Structures are given as structure tokens and as C-alpha cells.
Amino acid sequence: LKKNANLQFREEFLQLHPTDQAEIYAKLVKEQRQNLYEMINPEEMADIFQALELQEQKELILELDQHYTSEMINHLYTDDAADLLSQLDESAAHALLKAMDLEDANDVKELMAYPPKTAGAIMTKEFISLASSHSAQQVIEQLREEAPNAETIYYLYVVNEQDQLVGVVSLRDLLTAQSNELVQNLMSSRVVSVDSDTNQEEVAKMIKKYNFLAAPVVSSDGTLLGIVTVDDVIDVLEDEATEDLGEFTAARGATDINVSAFQSAKLRSPWIVLLMFFGLLTAGVIEQFEETLNQIILLAAFIPLLMGSAGNAGTQSLAVVVRGLALGTLEKKGLFRILLKEFSTGMMIGFICAMTLLLIIPIFYGSYMVAVIVGMSIFCSLSVATIVGATVPLIIHKLKIDPAFASGPFITTVNDILGLLIYFTIATSLLHYL
Amino acid sequence: LKKNANLQFREEFLQLHPTDQAEIYAKLVKEQRQNLYEMINPEEMADIFQALELQEQKELILELDQHYTSEMINHLYTDDAADLLSQLDESAAHALLKAMDLEDANDVKELMAYPPKTAGAIMTKEFISLASSHSAQQVIEQLREEAPNAETIYYLYVVNEQDQLVGVVSLRDLLTAQSNELVQNLMSSRVVSVDSDTNQEEVAKMIKKYNFLAAPVVSSDGTLLGIVTVDDVIDVLEDEATEDLGEFTAARGATDINVSAFQSAKLRSPWIVLLMFFGLLTAGVIEQFEETLNQIILLAAFIPLLMGSAGNAGTQSLAVVVRGLALGTLEKKGLFRILLKEFSTGMMIGFICAMTLLLIIPIFYGSYMVAVIVGMSIFCSLSVATIVGATVPLIIHKLKIDPAFASGPFITTVNDILGLLIYFTIATSLLHYL
Known part of the structure; x- marks a missing residue:
């Protein structure tokens, strides 16, 4: 009876999409998982494993026996197998590689x-390659045989005798062609490919630009090595967005939710401490103007407001430029126009803020003098802040320096120092006038 | 002779990928473009237009004559046509719709x-639907006919007589099947679909989760309305990343590089002014502690450093949680564990910063007293800042409030106020002790 129930469960389970199978599998307790391993063969398990997150794969693979594991890894797509094995420690990975089929x-x-993070590292070897001399009908027969093992059969790559990529034909074109038509007449020989050492972000941009479902990866002599598929590209784009946000907040590598508190502190504290050292410069600036501050202590009250506003305006400009760089829309517009635009925007926002403060400060703090100093300062520092926010990422992009230095916190710190200099210079000169 | 040269150009031009054709077309001067319109028919032009950016489409369509335009729009995919027409003013769109084929x-x-931004708005109508009673061979024949007009032929949707979605079969499964096998035996009836009013971000998440190349869109009674393809999903993901960054910097809608300086100021200044009003609270806090500040004027010098560090630590936590929410990894981990982890991280980073300042401030500013006050404050305010940075976006996500209030600037302002309260409370109590 139990065996019957198991068989029925197996049948229903395997009808689910592998993504749903993986979701159920990951929620089982250890004993239930052991039951599952007896019902599901390694090939079926490979589909489930492929749909798990890498972190989950790494944890769960340890409870499988060696033979089952190596059988399963034989059935993973090469890119998934490589990702998984590079997560394991060297001796475990080595043992599994030895137990796998040689090819x-x-x-x-x-x-x-x-x-x-190169095309070679994210590509898969399970692609379909054709000879240009075959007919459409011959290719269809080839597909019937090879389809179960290929990651995609919708783009078919044509190679010569030296395995060099010479063309591409889509399954769509193949299906609509006459069955005796030769591949060489159907294929497009202007095939867009990437080198194996191309950065994954470039590969993603290319696939996105052409709306491809896959892109071929070639060696320096044009040999077809593998393909990158569109689902991998989506993951790359998500990773890059995470990375961008991490750099934007100087939290690189630490936005991953799986990192421990200690690891996270280790990754994040160097940035905070480094920025704190820059922050010590702001303390130095204020100390220089201690005399001015002694005369009007109320000036101290508006330091955070000024710093905050300049920081916000600068970060907005940074966001405009960072997105423009990422989407490639910036180059089209011309750099000078962007800078001029940001500066104008900064002046307009600064003007509005200044007017508001000229009205409010006298009412709540009773000092026209301070209102004028703060108002003039916010106008100047917001104009400067937008320029800094827009220029720094551009310079860093041109010089190919670590983009973390273009992050929000760095730009805010630079703007803090400039803003304080503007504030106390204006305050000191106005005090001299009186 | 000139005609011959034109013919040769036409042939070579049409061999290029539409994306490359579009890139060349967009770079031509007006006269050259007029030449091109005479060489390229509206159907060929539709491929080029599809590869242009919406902004470019909008500018260039105005120079085409009415007949050519309506012919071309007939050949656009419905989603691209709808996007383009909704960019034009109402009367122009209406005139073009009237000139188009009725269907x-x-x-x-x-x-x-x-x-x-719903599934209905981004879907296309050019999909292939099958009857479940047809054989694989019949479907292949249907494909030969319909393929040129379909956006994808790799996923085939099975409908009943009421046009309700009942299954899906991939071209891969169809090709590897026996030619007399019926669709109903090949199809998967557990088909994942989305409602037409589903948010585009949900559609993108679903397609990403299952590694689909397309997803079917259905009405409330299950009628198949259209499909969303993976290339549209990539655009949605990019748009959402832009939006996230805009919200992160309180620059929503203004990160678009095509917006004018005045428009940009109009969109961005409300946030800066609103944040400035919050900033006025910091001025109020400092004013409350004017007496303390009068006793040790040096305390003012460390205000920006403290604010900056707390702001940076809070923004890092924000980035962790925002990414976790976007990628869906957060729910798996459990909210309480995340908060505890961020708090621990904050304490560790705070401890490192405090120790550093306890060493440095006495050397450069000669005051042990100030060093102790600043050190204790940075430890407390960094611990609090990580909690605020992690909690606020979670609360806002739960309550479904406008996520802009979870942006970096808002959290930084909250942390500024808390940090100042901590700083001056510690300073005042220590002064009382002496």
C-alpha cells in the first residue's frame, strides 16, 4: 500500500514544473528528503537541483551519497555543474569530478x-551545432536526437570542419523553409558572438540590445566554445543591479542576505571607517572657524540641515549619471549638456530652498543674519553639490577607477567639506562687514 | 547607375540585424532618411522601428507620410504599436488607428x-494558439503558415473552443514527438499564467523564477488574451532597477536623462524641500542643547562626522533589505533574524569606529573628554542607525506605503535626528558629572 502511495506521489510530483518541485524539496525536513531520494532518480534530481539557489545546492548536496551525487552532476548543464562545484571545497569537488563521466x-x-564573471565562466556547453551542407530535414532529424540534452534548440549554430562558428539559423527559419533547403542558404553568416573573456555585463548588454535568446561564445581563433542563454543573462542583470546598489551605498558584497553579521561587519566597516577619516576633515574645517562659531553659536544648529540638503541634491545627480552610464543613454546626450543641466537644476532647487529658509528662520529662530547666511550657503552648496554628484562618476568612469569611490557616501562627504567651507566663509565675511 | 548602387545598398542593408539597421538609420541626416524611405518598404521599416528607442520612434514618425506610416504600423507587433501610439498626441494616434487595418x-x-505597467499593457497579441485535437504534424504545418507573424513560436498555447487557455506545449517537445501524436497528449495542462491586471514587476519575477521565454496573459474567465515575452521582461527589470535607484535617492522620475533641467528641478525639488523641513528638526535639537555647546564649542566640529557615519551605516542596512525584498530572499530568512543581524553588524562597526576615534581625537584635538563623548555617541548611533535602516523599509513594505519614504535621504534624516539626540544627551550628562 505504501509503495502504491509512493508511486502516486512520484507521478504527481514529477508533473510539477522543476521550479515548483525545488520549492517543495527545499521545504522538506531531512527524513522526508531521504525518502524523496529513493523515489527520484539522479537524472530527475538534476532538474530539481538546477532550480535551487546556489546556497541551497551547496547545503543539500552534502547529504547525498557519492554515487547518487556524481550521477546527478552528470545530468546537470555544464554551467550549473561548474557553479556548484566551485562552491565546494577543493577535495570534494575533485572527488566528484573524478566520479563523473570523463567528457x-x-x-x-x-x-x-x-x-x-566572463562569458566563458557563465556559458554552457550544451548547444547544438550544424554542418552547413546539411538540409533542413536532416537538421530536424538531428534535433530529435540531440534536443533532450541541449539547453536551447531555438538557435542553431553552424560550424565548419575546424569547429569555427560560421553562421546561425533559428529554428523558426528552419521550420518555415523547404525540407530540402541547405543550411548554408538558410543561415545568417553575420553572426554576433562574444569572446570567452568578455565581461558578463557586456554579454548581457549585447543580448538585451539584440533581443536574442542566446549568444555564442568563441575562442580567439573563432572556435565555438559554448552559448550563454537569456535566463542566465537575467540573473547577470539582477546581480549587476545588486552590485550597483551595493556600490551606491559603499556596502559592496555585503548586500547579500546570507552573509553573517560578523562577515557583514568585516565587509562594511572598512568603508565606514575610511569615510569617517574623510569626516575628520569636516571636523578640521569647523575647528578652523571656531571664532566665527563662538560669535554666533546658532550657526552650529544649521550644519546638519545644510549638509543633508547638499548630500541629497548630490546623490540625485549621481543617480541620474549612474543610470545614464548603465543604460548607455548618457553618451548619446553629450557630457557637457548633462553637466550644464545638472548645474541649472541645482541652482533652481537651491533658489527654492534659500527662499524658504529666508522666510522660516527669522520666524522660528529670530535671526535675519543667520537666515541670510544659511540661505546664501544653501543656494551655493546645492549648485556645487549637483556638479560634484554628476562629475565624480563621469571622471571615475573615464579613468576606470574603482566605481565605489563614486558612491553616494563618498560624494556626500566631499559635498560636506565643500558645503562647510562655503557656509563658514560666507558667515565669516558677513561678520566682518558688520 | 545610381539605381544599381541603390539596389546594392538596399540588399546589404537588409542583411544587417534590425538592431544594427536602426542604429544606422538613427544616425542619418534628414535627406538620407528620405532616400531610405524610398528604398525600404513599410514592412521592412517596421523591423527597424521596432529596434529604435521609443523617444526616437516618436521623433522620426512625424516625417513619414500618413500612408507609409499606417502601413508600417500594421506590421509592428501590437505591443510596440500600442507603445508608440500612446506617445503621440490623441488626434494623431486616432488618425493612424483609423488608417490601419481594422483587426x-x-x-x-x-x-x-x-x-x-500591467501584463495587459505590455503583452503582445501575436501568439500561436493550438487546438488540443490536432496532431504534431498538423501543428508543424500551422506553424509554417503562422510563424512569420508570431512574436515567438517556441511556446505554443492550447485553447478550447471558448478560447480559454488549457495547456502549453513547447516547440522542443513538439519536434521530438511522433508526428501523429495529439497535442492533448503532449501538452502540459499545469500552465502558469498571469491575469491581465497583474503588475509588470510580478510578471517579470514569475518569468525569471521559471526561466520561461514567454508567459500567457489571461482574462478573469481564463480566455487567452496575449503573451509577454522574455525580451520585454528584461526591459521591465531594467526599468524597475532605474525606479529603485530613483526612489533610493528621492529622485523618482527624474533619473531619466531626457528630462529638461526645469522639469528635473520640478520633480526633484519637492523632495529636497520636504527633507529640508525634516532637517529643520535637527536645527531645533541642536538649539535645545545650545548651553552644552556653549561650554564645549569643539562638540560642533564632530556633528558632520557623526551624522555622516550614522547615515552611511543606515544606508548600507537599507541596501541589504531593499535588495532582499526585490529578490525575494528576505522572506526565506525571517525578518527577526535580519534585524538582529543588522543590529549586531551595527554594534561591531560602531565599536571599531569608537576605538579609532578614542585614539585619534586626543592627538589632533587634545580633548579626552570630547573623544569619550564622540566615541560613545558613534557606537550608540551606528547601532541605532542599522536598525532604522533595516526596519523602515520593512514597515513601509508591510503597510504598502509609498516606498520613497524608505529612501536613503529619509532614513538618513531620521538617523540625523536620533544621532544628534544621542550625542547631546551623552554630552550633557557627562558635563553634569564633572
Whole structure:
């Protein structure tokens, strides 16, 4: 009876989409998982594993026995197998590679040898390649045989005898062609490909630009090495967005929710401490103007307001430029126009803020003098802040320096120092006048 | 002779990928473009237009004559046609719709009627639907006929007589099946679909989760209305990343590089002014403690450093939580664990900063007293700042309030006020002790 129930469960479970199977699997307790391993063969398990997150794969693979594991890894796509094995410690990865089929193991080793975040590292070897001399009908027959093992069959790549990429034909074109038409007449020979050492972000941009479902990866002599598929590209784009936000907040590598508190502090504190050292410069600036401050202590009350407003205006400009760089819309517009635009925007916002403060400060703090100093300062520092916010990322992009230095916190610190200099210079000169 | 040269150009031009054609077309001067319109027919032009940016489409469509334009729009995919027409002013859009083929025009009108950023608004009507009683061979013949007009032929949707979605079959499964096998035996009847009023971000998440190439959109009674393809999803994900960054910096809608300086100031200044009003609270806090400040004027020098550090630590926590919410990894971990982790991280970073300042301030500013006050304050305010940075976006997410209030600037302002209260409370109590 129990066996019957198991069989029925198995059948219903396997009808689910692998993503849903993985979701259920990850929620099971250990005993239930052990039950599942007896019902599901390694090939079926490979589909489930592919749909898990890397972190989950890493944890769960340890409870499988060696034989089951190596069988399963044989059935993973090479890119997924390489990702998983590079998460394990070296001896475990080595043992699994030895237990795998020789050909699959060699493919996986090849991918693991490419530098991370390159086309070579994220590509898969399960692509379909055709001979240009075959007919449409012959290709369809080839597909029937090879389709189960290919990651996509919708783009078919044509190679010559030296395995060099010479063309591409879509399954759509193949299907609508006459069955005796030759591949060489159907294929497009202007095939867009990427080198194996191309950065993954470039690959993603290219696939996005052309609306491709996959892109071929070639070696320096044009040999077809593998393909990058659109689902991998979506993951790359998400990763890059996470990275951008991390850099924007000087929290690189630490926005991952799986990192421990200690790890997170280790990754984040260097930035906070470094920025604090810059912050010590602001303390130095204020100390220089201690005499001015002694005469009107109320000036101290508006330091955070001024710093905050300049910081916000600068970060807005930064966001405009960072997105413009990421989407490639900036170059089209011309850099000078962008800077001029940001400066104008800064002046307009500064003017509005200044007018508001000229009205409010006398009412609540009773000092026209301070209102004028703060109003003039906010106008100047907001104009400067937008320029700083827009210029710094552009310079850093041109000079190819670490983009973390263009992050919000760095720009805010620079704007803090400039803003304080503006504030106390205006205050000191006005005090001299009186 | 000139005609021959034109013909040769036409042939070579049409061999390029539409994306490359569009890039060349957008760079031509007006006279050259007029030449091109004579060489390229409206159907070929539709491919080029589809690859242009919406802004470019809007500018260039005005120079085409009415007949050529309506012919071209007939050949656009319905989603692209609807996007373009909704950019034009109402009378122009109306005139073009009237000149279009009736069926195409109705499809376009249908899409334009859906609320923006929903599945209905971004879907296309050019999908392939099958009858479950047909054989694989019959479907292949149907595809030969319909493929040129479909946006994708790789996912085929099965409908019943009432046009309700009952299954899906991939072209891959169809090709590898026996030619007399019936669709009803090949299809998966557990088809994942979205309602027409589903938010585009949800659609994108779903397609990403299942690694789909397309998703079917249905009405409330299950009628298949259209499909959303993976290339549209990539655009949605990019748009959402832009939006996130805009909200992160309180610059919503103003990160678009095409917006004028005046427009940009109009969009951005309300946030800066609103934040400035919050900033006035910091001025109020400092004024309350004027007596303390009068006793040790040096305390003013460390205000920006303290504010800055707390702001940075809070923004880092914000980035962790915002990404966790966007990627859906947060719910898995449990909210309380995240808060505890951020608080621990904050304490560790605060401890490092405090120790550093306890060493440095006496050396450069000669005051042990101020060093102790600043050190204790930075430890407390960094711990609090991480909690605020992590909690605020969670609360706002739960209550479904405008996420702009969870942006970096808002959190920084809250942390400024809390930090100042901590700083001056510690300073005042220590002064009382002496």
C-alpha cells in the first residue's frame, strides 16, 4: 500500500514544473528528503537541483551519497555543474569530478578554468551545432536526437570542419523553409558572438540590445566554445543591479542576505571607517572657524540641515549619471549638456530652498543674519553639490577607477567639506562687514 | 547607375540585424532618411522601428507620410504599436488607428485600454494558439503558415473552443514527438499564467523564477488574451532597477536623462524641500542643547562626522533589505533574524569606529573628554542607525506605503535626528558629572 502511495506521489510530483518541485524539496525536513531520494532518480534530481539557489545546492548536496551525487552532476548543464562545484571545497569537488563521466568532467573543468564573471565562466556547453551542407530535414532529424540534452534548440549554430562558428539559423527559419533547403542558404553568416573573456555585463548588454535568446561564445581563433542563454543573462542583470546598489551605498558584497553579521561587519566597516577619516576633515574645517562659531553659536544648529540638503541634491545627480552610464543613454546626450543641466537644476532647487529658509528662520529662530547666511550657503552648496554628484562618476568612469569611490557616501562627504567651507566663509565675511 | 548602387545598398542593408539597421538609420541626416524611405518598404521599416528607442520612434514618425506610416504600423507587433501610439498626441494616434487595418487597430486599442505597467499593457497579441485535437504534424504545418507573424513560436498555447487557455506545449517537445501524436497528449495542462491586471514587476519575477521565454496573459474567465515575452521582461527589470535607484535617492522620475533641467528641478525639488523641513528638526535639537555647546564649542566640529557615519551605516542596512525584498530572499530568512543581524553588524562597526576615534581625537584635538563623548555617541548611533535602516523599509513594505519614504535621504534624516539626540544627551550628562 505504501509503495502504491509512493508511486502516486512520484507521478504527481514529477508533473510539477522543476521550479515548483525545488520549492517543495527545499521545504522538506531531512527524513522526508531521504525518502524523496529513493523515489527520484539522479537524472530527475538534476532538474530539481538546477532550480535551487546556489546556497541551497551547496547545503543539500552534502547529504547525498557519492554515487547518487556524481550521477546527478552528470545530468546537470555544464554551467550549473561548474557553479556548484566551485562552491565546494577543493577535495570534494575533485572527488566528484573524478566520479563523473570523463567528457562531462572535462567540460566542467574547462568552464571552471575561465575567470569568474566572463562569458566563458557563465556559458554552457550544451548547444547544438550544424554542418552547413546539411538540409533542413536532416537538421530536424538531428534535433530529435540531440534536443533532450541541449539547453536551447531555438538557435542553431553552424560550424565548419575546424569547429569555427560560421553562421546561425533559428529554428523558426528552419521550420518555415523547404525540407530540402541547405543550411548554408538558410543561415545568417553575420553572426554576433562574444569572446570567452568578455565581461558578463557586456554579454548581457549585447543580448538585451539584440533581443536574442542566446549568444555564442568563441575562442580567439573563432572556435565555438559554448552559448550563454537569456535566463542566465537575467540573473547577470539582477546581480549587476545588486552590485550597483551595493556600490551606491559603499556596502559592496555585503548586500547579500546570507552573509553573517560578523562577515557583514568585516565587509562594511572598512568603508565606514575610511569615510569617517574623510569626516575628520569636516571636523578640521569647523575647528578652523571656531571664532566665527563662538560669535554666533546658532550657526552650529544649521550644519546638519545644510549638509543633508547638499548630500541629497548630490546623490540625485549621481543617480541620474549612474543610470545614464548603465543604460548607455548618457553618451548619446553629450557630457557637457548633462553637466550644464545638472548645474541649472541645482541652482533652481537651491533658489527654492534659500527662499524658504529666508522666510522660516527669522520666524522660528529670530535671526535675519543667520537666515541670510544659511540661505546664501544653501543656494551655493546645492549648485556645487549637483556638479560634484554628476562629475565624480563621469571622471571615475573615464579613468576606470574603482566605481565605489563614486558612491553616494563618498560624494556626500566631499559635498560636506565643500558645503562647510562655503557656509563658514560666507558667515565669516558677513561678520566682518558688520 | 545610381539605381544599381541603390539596389546594392538596399540588399546589404537588409542583411544587417534590425538592431544594427536602426542604429544606422538613427544616425542619418534628414535627406538620407528620405532616400531610405524610398528604398525600404513599410514592412521592412517596421523591423527597424521596432529596434529604435521609443523617444526616437516618436521623433522620426512625424516625417513619414500618413500612408507609409499606417502601413508600417500594421506590421509592428501590437505591443510596440500600442507603445508608440500612446506617445503621440490623441488626434494623431486616432488618425493612424483609423488608417490601419481594422483587426490590427482593434488589437492595438485593446492594449492601450489596459492600465500602464500591467501584463495587459505590455503583452503582445501575436501568439500561436493550438487546438488540443490536432496532431504534431498538423501543428508543424500551422506553424509554417503562422510563424512569420508570431512574436515567438517556441511556446505554443492550447485553447478550447471558448478560447480559454488549457495547456502549453513547447516547440522542443513538439519536434521530438511522433508526428501523429495529439497535442492533448503532449501538452502540459499545469500552465502558469498571469491575469491581465497583474503588475509588470510580478510578471517579470514569475518569468525569471521559471526561466520561461514567454508567459500567457489571461482574462478573469481564463480566455487567452496575449503573451509577454522574455525580451520585454528584461526591459521591465531594467526599468524597475532605474525606479529603485530613483526612489533610493528621492529622485523618482527624474533619473531619466531626457528630462529638461526645469522639469528635473520640478520633480526633484519637492523632495529636497520636504527633507529640508525634516532637517529643520535637527536645527531645533541642536538649539535645545545650545548651553552644552556653549561650554564645549569643539562638540560642533564632530556633528558632520557623526551624522555622516550614522547615515552611511543606515544606508548600507537599507541596501541589504531593499535588495532582499526585490529578490525575494528576505522572506526565506525571517525578518527577526535580519534585524538582529543588522543590529549586531551595527554594534561591531560602531565599536571599531569608537576605538579609532578614542585614539585619534586626543592627538589632533587634545580633548579626552570630547573623544569619550564622540566615541560613545558613534557606537550608540551606528547601532541605532542599522536598525532604522533595516526596519523602515520593512514597515513601509508591510503597510504598502509609498516606498520613497524608505529612501536613503529619509532614513538618513531620521538617523540625523536620533544621532544628534544621542550625542547631546551623552554630552550633557557627562558635563553634569564633572
